[in-house]
Amino acid sequence: MNHLVKAIDNRISRRTYIDNPVDSKKIEKLFSLVDKYNQEGKLQMELIVEGGDAFSKLSRSYGFFKNVHTILAMKGKTNDSYVCEKLGFYGELLVLEATLLGLGTCWVGGSFDRKSQVFHVEKDEILPYVITVGECLDEKSFREKLIHGLSHQRSTKVEDLIVASGNINKLPIEFIEAMKAVHKAPSAMNSQPVRFEYTNGEVYAHHKNPSVKDSVDLGIAKAHFIVKAGGSFEWGNGGKWLK
Ligand SMILES: Cc1cc2nc3c(=O)[nH]c(=O)nc-3n(C[C@H](O)[C@H](O)[C@H](O)COP(=O)(O)O)c2cc1C
Helix, strand or coil: CHHHHHHHHHCCECCECCCCCCCHHHHHHHHHHHHHHHHHHCCCCEEECCCHHHHCCCCCCHHHCECCCEEEEEEEECCCCCHHHHHHHHHHHHHHHHHHCCCEEEEECCCCCCCCCCCCCCCCEEEEEEEEEECCCCCCCHHHHHHHHHHCCCCCCHHHHEEECCCHHHCCHHHHHHHHHHHCCCCHHHCCCEEEEEECCEEEEEECCCCCCCHHHHHHHHHHHHHHHCCEECCCCCEEEEC
16 A cells, blocks of 8 residues: 555645546546455445436535546445544545545535435445545636635644644654655545554554544544554454554
8 A cells, every 4th residue: 555655745625627537548547446445444435437417416515526537426325333543544545546546535424415316325435535536737727716715714733633642752653654644635524533552562543522423533544654663453443453
């Protein structure tokens, strides 16, 4: 997963896309990654190449997004206790892969039409999020700059995400570097709700307000940690890093 480190530095949420379909080679690559991660995580994520209908209503919140064509429908089974955390983890790996392909992305929790005909959600499945994916201009649009500014008013430092007893400057450099990667992770409303605890050489990831849906941010933060530091994480709030 180390190949994704560069994408962590380059990724920011993009909401204005070029009004063209995504290049077919990139789509092919994304299809195969969705397949791979669905098998690994026992998820039902779906790449919908023409999913713009879910963003076509002219309400204010849908209006944050422009020219949405391709979306990832983040679906999983309701009886999977870690479903949202896993969607966060594997969805963020897909976001970083898409970033490496030169595509813009944005996680979306609120502002899309769940009832759109583009979705096929079985009775035993949930669709808490989508991720928009598309080609973008290098320069952010005026609207994007505005939304970015609004969602980044509060500034959290890397240290704020760390829980450790003793002198924070004495923590291993490997851990600090992984925390810098976590600091760059997207989160719902930029709330950055996940803390990493370092105790006697062990690392645990905690969500401040663990609800099923919010645990998507826990999965996203764990993905960024692992891309930088390697190893894996136990699922669940308070899950331990296994190296
Ligand atoms: C789970 C999740 C849900 C999100 N939902 C929305 C949304 O509904 N609308 C939106 O414009 N941005 C949404 N975002 C994007 C965040 O606002 C964005 O990640 C955050 O402000 C940090 O900015 P950055 O991604 O550019 O670093 C969501 C992000 C996450 C991780």
